[in-house]
Amino acid sequence: MSDLDAVFGALADPTRRRIVERLARKPLTVGEIAAEFPLTQPAISKHLRVLETSGLLERRIEGRVHYCSISPQTMQEVLNWIEGQRKYWTGALDRLEVLLQKNERKK
Amino acid sequence: MSDLDAVFGALADPTRRRIVERLARKPLTVGEIAAEFPLTQPAISKHLRVLETSGLLERRIEGRVHYCSISPQTMQEVLNWIEGQRKYWTGALDRLEVLLQKNERKK
DNA sequence: TAGTTATATAACCAAATGGTTAAGTGAGGG
DNA sequence: CCCTCACTTAACCATTTGGTTATATAACTA
DSSP states (O other): OOOHHHHHHHHHSHHHHHHHHHHHHSOEEHHHHHHTSSSOHHHHHHHHHHHHHHTSEEEEEETTEEEEEEOHHHHHHHHHHHHHHHHHHHHHHHHHHHHHHHHHHHO | OOOHHHHHHHHHSHHHHHHHHHHHHSOEEHHHHHHTSSSOHHHHHHHHHHHHHHTSEEEEEETTEEEEEEOHHHHHHHHHHHHHHHHHHHHHHHHHHHHHHHHHHHO
């Protein structure tokens, strides 16, 4: 289980989210990714490393080419965190509803 | 619709995520939040402002007390983004499966 | 009115971030 | 054996970030 700090930190940058969006569609090489952004290739390499250490990106090296793809499991962890929070706040809303109904009955 | 840059940026900080976790359970005043962290009150105020401008936090001011709560809609936008990506990558997985089945038949 | 309470704002600082250019590494191809 | 190609690493820089202390503001309270 990777830690959410790194995952949310990785997703905080718009360039990295756009990389994730592209990789979700299909795996790409480092060069292909770099070609799609108005940044230098080392800048892209840095972003990829951030995504990789967060667990969001997986890399398969074949000769001198690096194939990158997203990790569905890690994306799922982000979903899980939010869903976890939702359980609490919908619980709170439900309790509020019950409270309102009680007041209704009192009238 | 708030922009995801600010939302993901807000969630990138562990302190702010812990604030969100508490607010998901129930609304709290600024002072109550500050009391739960080993940070000074101005530091908390800064975090709250970041959460607020991202749209994740809503504030209702009553006299000198500020009541804070999370915005379910904004949380939902984060979910939507990830679900949107998932549609693509599961599509890719499906296409991969089809491809593998084709190869299977060829044998 | 004077004092306290809840919170925000200002000014400042160290560390992290996101970018650059230049140089390094190592796999393929003539 | 070179040269190129795909990519990383290093060194550097400006800006942003997350914290601090000190001060301000505005609402209650005695």
